[in-house]
Each structure stands twice: as C-alpha cells, then as structure tokens.
Amino acid sequence: MPKAQTLIDSERELAQWTALSYPPLCEPVSDEEPGALRCHACGHHCLIRPGKQGICKVRFNVSGTLRVPFGxxxxxxxxxxxxxxxxxxxxxxxxxxxxxxxxxxxxxxxxxxxxxxxxxxxxxxxxxxxxxxxxxxxxxxxxxxxxxxxxxxxxxxxxxxxxxxxxxxxxxxxxxxxxxxxxxxxxxxxxxxxxxxxxxxxxxxxxxxxxxxxxxxxxxxxxxxxxxxxxxxxxxxxxxxxxxxxxxxxxxxxxxxxxxxxxxxxxxxxxxxxxxxxxxxxxxxxxxxxxxxxxxxxxxxxxxxxxxxxxxxxxDFENTRCPDCQTVLVERVGYHVKKPLLKNGACPACSKKIPGIWT
Ligand code: SF4
CATH class of the missing domain: 3.20.20.70 (Aldolase class I)
Structure with a gap:
C-alpha cells in the first residue's frame, strides 16, 4: 500500500527531529503504567505509552521519555x-x-x-x-x-x-x-x-x-x-x-x-x-x-x-477608529497599511489610549 508506506516513512523521518521534553509539559505516570507519560502541551493531555505517539502524532514516548519536535x-x-x-x-x-x-x-x-x-x-x-x-x-x-x-x-x-x-x-x-x-x-x-x-x-x-x-x-x-x-x-x-x-x-x-x-x-x-x-x-x-x-x-x-x-x-471594517471620537487611526486595505495616525499609542484628536503594542 503506497499510502501506508508514505506515512511510516514520514514517522521515521520525523523521529530524527526531536528533543527531550521536560516538566511542566510532560510528566511520568508510571504509577499507572510503567514508562507511561502524560503530555500537557495541549488540552488533550494525552497518556502516551512507550512506543506510542500522542494525538498530534509528532510527540513520541521512547522508552519512557517524551521526544518532541525540535531543530x-x-x-x-x-x-x-x-x-x-x-x-x-x-x-x-x-x-x-x-x-x-x-x-x-x-x-x-x-x-x-x-x-x-x-x-x-x-x-x-x-x-x-x-x-x-x-x-x-x-x-x-x-x-x-x-x-x-x-x-x-x-x-x-x-x-x-x-x-x-x-x-x-x-x-x-x-x-x-x-x-x-x-x-x-x-x-x-x-x-x-x-x-x-x-x-x-x-x-x-x-x-x-x-x-x-x-x-x-x-x-x-x-x-x-x-x-x-x-x-x-x-x-x-x-x-x-x-x-x-x-x-x-x-x-x-x-x-x-x-x-x-x-x-x-x-x-x-x-x-x-x-x-x-x-x-x-x-x-x-x-x-x-x-x-x-x-x-x-x-x-x-x-x-x-x-x-x-x-x-x-x-x-470601514478594515480600519482602526478611535472608539470615543471616531477618528480613523490606522487606515488599511487588506494587509496594506495606508495611514497609521496614532501618536504614542493614543488618538491624536482626543488623546484616548488605544490598547495594543505600538512601538
Ligand atoms: S495531542 Fe500532542 S501536544 Fe496535545 S497532549 Fe497529545 S501529545 Fe501532547
């Protein structure tokens, strides 16, 4: 089956591009099962037994240690x-x-x-x-x-x-x-x-x-x-x-x-x-x-x-306007910014501070 072969090859290939994970993103749960690990990197909290992978398929348990994507x-x-x-x-x-x-x-x-x-x-x-x-x-x-x-x-x-x-x-x-x-x-x-x-x-x-x-x-x-x-x-x-x-x-x-x-x-x-x-x-x-x-x-x-x-x-829903005085603060078309008019993160007309990271 060519498709299955492709998947196996990719898995082996990916296994080379890993490092060891460490707390808090994984912890041993060997009191439940020898060598098993709990991964905490995402909301799935996968229990991963030795030789197995998590739902994401890129985090592996190798002999009781969690290998994760790296490098x-x-x-x-x-x-x-x-x-x-x-x-x-x-x-x-x-x-x-x-x-x-x-x-x-x-x-x-x-x-x-x-x-x-x-x-x-x-x-x-x-x-x-x-x-x-x-x-x-x-x-x-x-x-x-x-x-x-x-x-x-x-x-x-x-x-x-x-x-x-x-x-x-x-x-x-x-x-x-x-x-x-x-x-x-x-x-x-x-x-x-x-x-x-x-x-x-x-x-x-x-x-x-x-x-x-x-x-x-x-x-x-x-x-x-x-x-x-x-x-x-x-x-x-x-x-x-x-x-x-x-x-x-x-x-x-x-x-x-x-x-x-x-x-x-x-x-x-x-x-x-x-x-x-x-x-x-x-x-x-x-x-x-x-x-x-x-x-x-x-x-x-x-x-x-x-x-x-x-x-x-x-x-007007591509632009940023001051919510108080309605002055246009950043004019955009798609990803292109035409006019950033903010002054030190504030509206130049009424001085309202606009939330964000501006510098
Ligand atoms: S899906 Fe992947 S990242 Fe999420 S808990 Fe499972 S192994 Fe960890």
Missing part, C-alpha cells in the same frame, strides 16, 4: 504583521513566520493542511528543514522583520522549540508571537507566556459539537482566551466564518458577547472562508456575512471589530 522548520515566510492577523501591534511591520509539522486538530478546511496534517494525511509533502534559533533571528533581521511568529501548524504542540527560538529572538530585540487554536493548558501557558508578546487565537465556533468535529473542545479555547488576557499578553481573536457551520446570528452574537465579557478591548477579526482541503460545497463567505458579524460584534460592545479576506468590500 527544524517545515516552512518560513516573511509576512505583514497584519496577515497574522495582528492589527494592534506595530502596524506596517513585518513578521518572520515559521511552522513545523503536525496539529492536535484536524479541521477539514485547514489552509495549511500540507504541514499541519503531517502523519495524518498521506498527501502531505512538506519535510523538515534543519535550522536553529540564531539562523531564524538572522533571517528575520536581514529581511527587516521585527517579530518571529510560530504559525502554520499548531505551535502549542511544539512549544519547547518555540520557547527555545523565542529566548534568542527576545535577546536580539525581536518581538514574538503565537498563532494558535487556543487548545492550551495551564502547563503550556506557564511554559510559553513569559516568552511571548502576542497571542492570536482562532475562535472557530461557539458550539462544543462543532469543536469536537474539528478535534477539540470549546471549553478549553474559552479558558485559554480568559487566561491569556488575564496574564496581560496581547491577544487578538479570529473567527473564520464558514457558511452553515458557524455563521448564524445566534452563534456570532454568542462569540461576540463572550469576548466582550472578557474585555471589550480584545480585537475580533471576522474573516472570509474559501473552499479548501476537505471542505467543499458550502460556497465562499460573502461580504454580507462579514458585515453582519461585524455589526453584531459592535452591538455586543466590542470596540475593535475587523472584517478580513475581502479587501475593499467590507465598508
């Missing part, structure tokens, strides 16, 4: 920081993004499935490329990036590597960020938040049933949003609106009201889906749906709501 990237790319998307972090700056392989979810519409579904989908062709933190920082500096971002696959499942990279990045004056599904744990946040400036979470639906279809649980994501905000790490939320999956008025209102209850200052990005990977037949998201969601966000009390992926078609 490689599957891809790197220079992006506008707006593409992450962070709209309240140094507008117009650039981020060097890197991703590894694997994910703890299996979303049928994943736009990065070619790396995130490694070891789960025989069609994945991405392979590890060796690197180290110094090289990533050097590339970032040479290309004019001010941030290193762990993205494309789920960064929580490779948190040891991200922390290792971010320690060097911080020392070199770079900002650091996660683009994550938010399936975090207390142990993972304790491990990574001290080294993170910004965290983006996908709030994919407000129905637990929907999350379970994707491989997660709603309660873990809501917990992460509250914890990361309470910690003080800058947080922005994205909801990719998929026709028929998560775009009813009721569900959008629930998402917005939850976010506003955590803080009305959390930016909420509602973005347009296009058919991809295994999710076809529902059509792409129309601009009207984004506008409807954006208005529901405002009604719920959110001060900063953005509509993405359909540049030029979403009225």
């Amino acid at each position: 490689y990237v599957a891809t790197t790319q220079l992006d506008p920081i707006e593409k992450k998307p962070f709209f309240h972090v140094t507008p117009g700056a650039k981020a060097l993004s890197f991703g590894m392989l694997g994910c703890d979810f299996h979303c049928g519409y994943c736009q990065n499935w070619d790396i995130s579904q490694a070891l789960r989908d025989p069609a994945v062709s991405a392979r590890p490329k060796p690197t180290d933190p110094q090289t990533l920082v050097k590339i970032a500096k040479e290309q004019g990036a001010s941030m290193l971002t762990s993205t494309y696959n789920e960064p929580l499942i490779t948190a040891e590597w991200s922390r290792h990279v971010f320690q060097t990045a911080r020392a070199a004056g770079l900002k650091t960020s996660f683009v994550s599904n938010g399936n975090a744990t207390p142990e993972a946040l304790e491990h990574i938040l001290p080294w993170l400036d910004c965290y983006k979470i996908d709030l994919k639906t407000f129905q637990d049933k929907g999350y379970r279809e994707l491989g997660g649980q709603l309660k873990h994501v809501l917990w992460s949003i509250k914890e990361i905000h309470a910690h003080g790490t800058w947080l922005e939320i994205v909801s990719l609106l998929i026709p028929g999956f998560n775009d009813s008025d009721n569900e959008l209102r629930q998402m917005a009201e939850f976010l506003a209850s955590v803080s009305p200052d959390i930016p909420w990005h509602v973005t347009a889906f296009h058919e991809d990977y295994k999710m076809h037949g529902m059509g792409n998201t129309p601009a009207q749906t984004l506008l409807r969601a954006a208005h529901l966000g405002r009604q719920a009390g959110l001060r900063y709501v953005y509509a993405g992926n359909l540049p030029g078609s979403v009225d």
Whole structure:
C-alpha cells in the first residue's frame, strides 16, 4: 500500500527531529503504567505509552521519555504583521513566520493542511528543514522583520522549540508571537507566556459539537482566551466564518458577547472562508456575512471589530477608529497599511489610549 508506506516513512523521518521534553509539559505516570507519560502541551493531555505517539502524532514516548519536535522548520515566510492577523501591534511591520509539522486538530478546511496534517494525511509533502534559533533571528533581521511568529501548524504542540527560538529572538530585540487554536493548558501557558508578546487565537465556533468535529473542545479555547488576557499578553481573536457551520446570528452574537465579557478591548477579526482541503460545497463567505458579524460584534460592545479576506468590500471594517471620537487611526486595505495616525499609542484628536503594542 503506497499510502501506508508514505506515512511510516514520514514517522521515521520525523523521529530524527526531536528533543527531550521536560516538566511542566510532560510528566511520568508510571504509577499507572510503567514508562507511561502524560503530555500537557495541549488540552488533550494525552497518556502516551512507550512506543506510542500522542494525538498530534509528532510527540513520541521512547522508552519512557517524551521526544518532541525540535531543530527544524517545515516552512518560513516573511509576512505583514497584519496577515497574522495582528492589527494592534506595530502596524506596517513585518513578521518572520515559521511552522513545523503536525496539529492536535484536524479541521477539514485547514489552509495549511500540507504541514499541519503531517502523519495524518498521506498527501502531505512538506519535510523538515534543519535550522536553529540564531539562523531564524538572522533571517528575520536581514529581511527587516521585527517579530518571529510560530504559525502554520499548531505551535502549542511544539512549544519547547518555540520557547527555545523565542529566548534568542527576545535577546536580539525581536518581538514574538503565537498563532494558535487556543487548545492550551495551564502547563503550556506557564511554559510559553513569559516568552511571548502576542497571542492570536482562532475562535472557530461557539458550539462544543462543532469543536469536537474539528478535534477539540470549546471549553478549553474559552479558558485559554480568559487566561491569556488575564496574564496581560496581547491577544487578538479570529473567527473564520464558514457558511452553515458557524455563521448564524445566534452563534456570532454568542462569540461576540463572550469576548466582550472578557474585555471589550480584545480585537475580533471576522474573516472570509474559501473552499479548501476537505471542505467543499458550502460556497465562499460573502461580504454580507462579514458585515453582519461585524455589526453584531459592535452591538455586543466590542470596540475593535475587523472584517478580513475581502479587501475593499467590507465598508470601514478594515480600519482602526478611535472608539470615543471616531477618528480613523490606522487606515488599511487588506494587509496594506495606508495611514497609521496614532501618536504614542493614543488618538491624536482626543488623546484616548488605544490598547495594543505600538512601538
Ligand atoms: S501536544 Fe496535545 S495531542 Fe500532542 S501529545 Fe501532547 S497532549 Fe497529545
């Protein structure tokens, strides 16, 4: 069977690109089973027996020690920081993004499935490329990036590597960020938040049933949003609106009201889906749906709501306005920043401080 052979080959190949994990992200549970480990890197908290792997398939138990992804990237790319998307972090700056392989979810519409579904989908062709933190920082500096971002696959499942990279990045004056599904744990946040400036979470639906279809649980994501905000790490939320999956008025209102209850200052990005990977037949998201969601966000009390992926078609919802006097503070078309008018993080007209990281 050629497909099975491809998967086995990839697993062997990936096993070379690992390091040992350490507390708090794993702990022995040998009182339950000799050599067994509990992984705490994501909300699945997998019990992994010797010779086995976790749900993400990239963390392995080898004779009672947990081997985790390390020392490689599957891809790197220079992006506008707006593409992450962070709209309240140094507008117009650039981020060097890197991703590894694997994910703890299996979303049928994943736009990065070619790396995130490694070891789960025989069609994945991405392979590890060796690197180290110094090289990533050097590339970032040479290309004019001010941030290193762990993205494309789920960064929580490779948190040891991200922390290792971010320690060097911080020392070199770079900002650091996660683009994550938010399936975090207390142990993972304790491990990574001290080294993170910004965290983006996908709030994919407000129905637990929907999350379970994707491989997660709603309660873990809501917990992460509250914890990361309470910690003080800058947080922005994205909801990719998929026709028929998560775009009813009721569900959008629930998402917005939850976010506003955590803080009305959390930016909420509602973005347009296009058919991809295994999710076809529902059509792409129309601009009207984004506008409807954006208005529901405002009604719920959110001060900063953005509509993405359909540049030029979403009225004023690409721009940042002062919530008090309505002055346009950052004018955007898509990922392009036309006019950043903030003065020291405040509205130049009425001096209201705007939440975010502006320098
Ligand atoms: S990262 Fe999550 S899915 Fe992977 S082994 Fe750990 S708990 Fe399981």
